[in-house]
Amino acid sequence: MYRILRKQALSENIKLMEIEAPLVARNAKAGQFIILRVDEKGERIPLTIADFNKEKGTITIIFAEVGYTTQKLGCLNEGDAVLDFVGPLGHESEIDNFGHVVCIGGGVGIAPMFPITRELYKAGNRVTSIIGARCKDLLFWEEEMRAVSQTLHVTTDDGSYGRHGFVTQVLQEMIDQGEKIDLVYAIGPLPMMRAVAEVTRPYGIKTIVSLNSIMVDGTGMCGACRVTVGGETKFTCVDGPEFDGHLVDFAEQMRRAQIFKDEEARARAAGSC
Ligand code: FES
Known part of the structure; x- marks a missing residue:
């Protein structure tokens, strides 16, 4: 226990x-x-x-x-x-001195983004972090992220705190302003990670995302966590959880996540504390 x-x-x-x-x-x-x-x-x-x-x-x-x-x-x-x-x-994050790294955490994805940001900061990178949530009440670890970043941007979808809008808008502006970005890390809901990958794709900025798929055994035996990356089937538990965001088939991942929505709602209705 x-x-x-x-x-x-x-x-x-x-x-x-x-x-x-x-x-x-x-x-x-x-x-x-x-x-x-x-x-x-x-x-x-x-x-x-x-x-x-x-x-x-x-x-x-x-x-x-x-x-x-x-x-x-x-x-x-x-x-x-x-x-x-x-x-x-799963594999650990690749930590190195890449130069200027942008670390993006969305919603509960801020949590797994934190230790990676800390290690990238310790490795001597210039770290710009962008954290976002639907509203102020859902935002956490702002100070923790600030402590391991040279620059921190905060966004909320409803404008209740920080900048009104999405994390991708801040990233797009940085690119438009000519900021040199060597690597982007993004962890959050699938639509957010997909949107980040679409912002960086035209500029060829390497973008790493972390998938948190449906998993059963976590050892590569059951196949529950499969994901298509660059046209190949990968297992998140043994090949990931981090993948090249430009190669992940996000549409397939979002369809799979949807499959269990009804069962989940029934289970939730059946039990609480
Ligand atoms: Fe079973 Fe990954 S969780 S193969």
Whole structure:
């Protein structure tokens, strides 16, 4: 069992949990993810690692309570435990001194963007971060992201905080103003990552996205996490979770994510805390 040492509500439905998992923490690197199962009847869900502390032996996860399992997880409190906590899985992010890197986090995607941004900053890159959410209440870790960026832009879709608009508008303006950008990292909802990839594509700016697909075993055996990248079938759990955003078939990913919407709604209606 993996104990929850700290629980914090970052907004009404976004929760942070620091979980005691020394073996996972010892090996964790920026960009990797874990798969957890709340109890023996639960489904497995993948969550990208938001932070890790090797000394304390803890992994921090941040999740939005949007589905049955994340709602169930959100009902647990400090001192409770989850049954399975497997990881770290997937490839770590490639960290190097690329030059000027733009790190984009959308919604709950700000969480996995944070450790990658921190490592890129530590590696000597000039880091411009752009974080965005639908509204002020859904925005979190602004100060954490500011601490690991030379420049930070904040957007909200409804204009309730920061700049009114989308993260892609800031990115487009930077390009229009002639800013030299060597690499873009984007983590967030699929439509956001697709939009970022479309902004950078005409300029040939390398763009990395992190996919958080439907996963079952996390070992490359079940095929549930397949994604088409550059015309080839890849498995997010073993080949990813990061891929070249210009090669990902986002339309296919969005169709697959849609398939389980009805079942998810029924499951949510059936259970709550
Ligand atoms: Fe089963 Fe990736 S989760 S192959």
